[in-house]
Amino acid sequence: MQLVVMFTLLFTFTVPTQQKSDDWAKMGDGKSNSPNKEAKELAKQDDRFTVIYDRFRDETRLQSGWIDFNSPSRATIRPNSILVCRFKGNGTKGQPEECYMLIELRSKTWRFLRSHNLIMLIDGKQQDFGEVAHDGELAKGNYAGVVETMLVPLNPDLIKQIAGAQKLEMKLGRYEYFFTPGNFAVFKAMATRLQVK
Numbered sequence: 106m107q108l109v110v111m112f113t114l115l116f117t118f119t120v121p122t123q124q125k126s127d128d129w130a131k132m133g134d135g136k137s138n139s140p141n142k143e144a145k146e147l148a149k150q151d152d153r154f155t156v157i158y159d160r161f162r163d164e165t166r167l168q169s170g171w172i173d174f175n176s177p178s179r180a181t182i183r184p185n186s187i188l189v190c191r192f193k194g195n196g197t198k199g200q201p202e203e204c205y206m207l208i209e210l211r212s213k214t215w216r217f218l219r220s221h222n223l224i225m226l227i228d229g230k231q232q233d234f235g236e237v238a239h240d241g242e243l244a245k246g247n248y249a250g251v252v253e254t255m256l257v258p259l260n261p262d263l264i265k266q267i268a269g270a271q272k273l274e275m276k277l278g279r280y281e282y283f284f285t286p287g288n289f290a291v292f293k294a295m296a297t298r299l300q301v302k
Contacts (some may be wrong), residue, residue, distance in 0.1 A: 153291055154298070158195050161182040164202070165192045167298060171292045174275075174282035182280065184210035184253075188295055190263075197298065204264060204299075208237075208258040208277070213219055213250040215241065228270045232263070260297045267290040 157166045169188040175185055186208045190201035210216060219242065224232040234257055241253040255277070267273060273284040 107286050118286075130257075131223070132295065133164055144173070153294055156197060160195075163194060164195055167192070167197045167201075167295075169295065172288050172291055173285075175285050176280070178281075178283050182210060182212050182216055184208050184277070188259075188291060189259075190295065190299065201299065202296075204259045204261065206259055208255040208257065210253045211244065211248050211250060212253075213281055215253065217241075217253050217255065217278045218282070222276075222278065223257060224276045225267075226274040227266055228272055231248070234258075261296075264299065265296045268296040 112155045126143040153170055155166075155170075156166075157165070157167050157168070167190045174183055174186065186206050187240055188204070188206055190197070190204040192199065194200050217239055223233040223237050225234070232270065237258075238256040239253065240255075241251055241300075244250055244252045268289065270284075270289065273289070275282050275284075
């Protein structure tokens with residue numbers, strides 16, 4: 106099931122790399138995937154997030170911009186990630202149907218093909234995700250090499266737990282990373298938007 110969701114995301118959902126949410130608020134013709142009033146308001150409040158309504162699926166995605174992971178070793182490859190919550194209907198009221206972190210890595214060779222286990226230490230407490238959904242493809246042009254994506258399921262309570270943590274370390278495959286204050290700020294903002302109590 107996770108792989109089906111992941112493939113659907115990869116083929117129907119493009120993450121804006123350099124666009125801020127106010128750019129999204131200006132887009133649209135009122136007929137297709139155009140942002141609603143909520144998207145325009147969010148653009149004024151917090152440019153770390155974008156609200157996208159898909160009228161064909163009748164769902165709204167609340168997503169962050171790219172989150173960079175830091176590594177204790179300068180030599181370690183560093184993936185990027187976005188935080189996404191999906192809501193039924195047009196808007197982000199109520200509880201999301203699902204939340205996840207989509208991790209992407211571009212490199213010269215496969216890094217997570219055989220090993221894509223994820224373990225987080227949230228203030229020292231272990232959260233073992235096991236093997237997360239993984240997909241990849243060979244890239245051409247400016248990004249010649251491999252693009253790998255992994256899908257990490259999250260729930261609102263876990264987002265809140267991460268948002269309130271002082272320290273987060275994670276091991277993805279054989280590589281170790283840690284959260285920066287900027288990473289925590291994105292999770293705090295998402296927890297606030299979700300109004301997790």
